[in-house]
Ligand SMILES: Nc1nc2c(ncn2[C@@H]2O[C@H](COP(=O)(O)OP(=O)(O)OP(=O)(O)O)[C@@H](O)[C@H]2O)c(=O)[nH]1
C-alpha cells in the first residue's frame with residue numbers, strides 16, 4: 001500500500017502523531033501532497049462543528065476555549081484547538097500564554113492543539129489551516145475551536161469559515177462596542193460577556209443586551225466567567241443549539257460550500273504568488289501589467 005494510503009488509514013484512528021504527520025505533509029507541499037489530498041477528500045466523514053471565537057485581545061478567548069475544551073473532554077469528546085498565530089511580538093506572548101493556559105489539559109490523546117500562520121500568502125486564511133480541519137474530520141474529532149487574534153481581517157474571514165461564530169467581550173469596553181457595530185457584531189451568532197466575576201460586569205452586560213436587542217436578528221447574549229467556570233455549560237448549550245438550527249435550515253451546507261470556495265481561492269493565491277512578480281517589471285503600468293497577465297490566462301483557459 002502507498003504511503004499516502006497508509007497515512008489515511010492511520011488517520012482514521014486519529015492519533016496525535018498521525019495528525020501531525022498529515023499536517024506536516026501539507027505544510028511541506030511536496031509531490032506527495034496532491035495525491036494525499038485527493039485521498040483525504042474521498043473519505044466519508046461526518047462534518048465536525050467548527051466554532052470560531054473572535055474578539056479584542058485579552059477578552060478571554062483562550063481561557064474560554066480552555067474551559068470549553070475541558071468540559072467537552074470530560075464528556076469523552078475529541079477536541080481540536082487551532083490558534084491563528086499572531087505576527088506581532090505582543091501577541092506572540094499571548095500564544096505562549098495560550099500554551100500555559102492549556103497546559104493542565106495535556107497530555108491528552110483527545111486534545112489536539114496547533115497554531116497557524118496569520119494569513120495565507122496573499123491574504124485570507126492559510127490553506128494549511130483549512131486543510132487541517134479536514135484532517136481532524138477524518139481523524140474523528142467532535143469539535144474544532146478556532147481562535148483568532150485581535151479584530152481585523154482574519155475575523156471577517158472566520159465568519160465565512162466557522163459554523164458558529166462566537167464574539168467574546170469583556171467588561172469595560174465602552175466605546176469599543178460602538179466600533180464593533182458596523183461589523184462582526186451583526187454576524188456573530190453568540191455574544192459572550194466574559195469576566196462576569198469583575199465588579200463592573202453587570203453594567204457592561206446590560207449595555208450589551210440592550211444593544212443586541214436592536215439588531216435585526218438578535219444574537220444570544222451569554223454572560224460567563226472563564227476563570228470561575230461560570231455558565232460554561234450554558235455557553236456549550238447555546239453553541240450546540242445554534243449548530244443544530246443551522247443544520248436543520250441547511251445553512252451549514254452553505255457555509256461549507258463557501259469554505260471550500262475560500263480554500264480554492266487561498267490555494268490559487270498561494271500558487272500564483274511566485275509567478276505574479278515574474279510578470280511585472282518596473283516601469284510598467286500596474287493595471288496594464290495585471291490585465292495582460294490575466295488576459296493571457298483567460299486565453300489559455302479558452303484553449304483548454
Ligand atoms: N477576571 C477574569 N479574568 C479573566 C477571565 N478570563 C480570562 N481572564 C484573564 O484575562 C487575560 C486574557 O485572557 P486570554 O484568555 O489570554 O484572552 P484572549 O482573548 O485569548 O487574548 P489574546 O489571545 O491576546 O487576544 C488573562 O490574564 C486571563 O487570566 C475571567 O473570566 N475573569
Ligand SMILES: [Mg+2]
Pocket residue numbers: 061062063094098147
Ligand atoms: Mg488568546
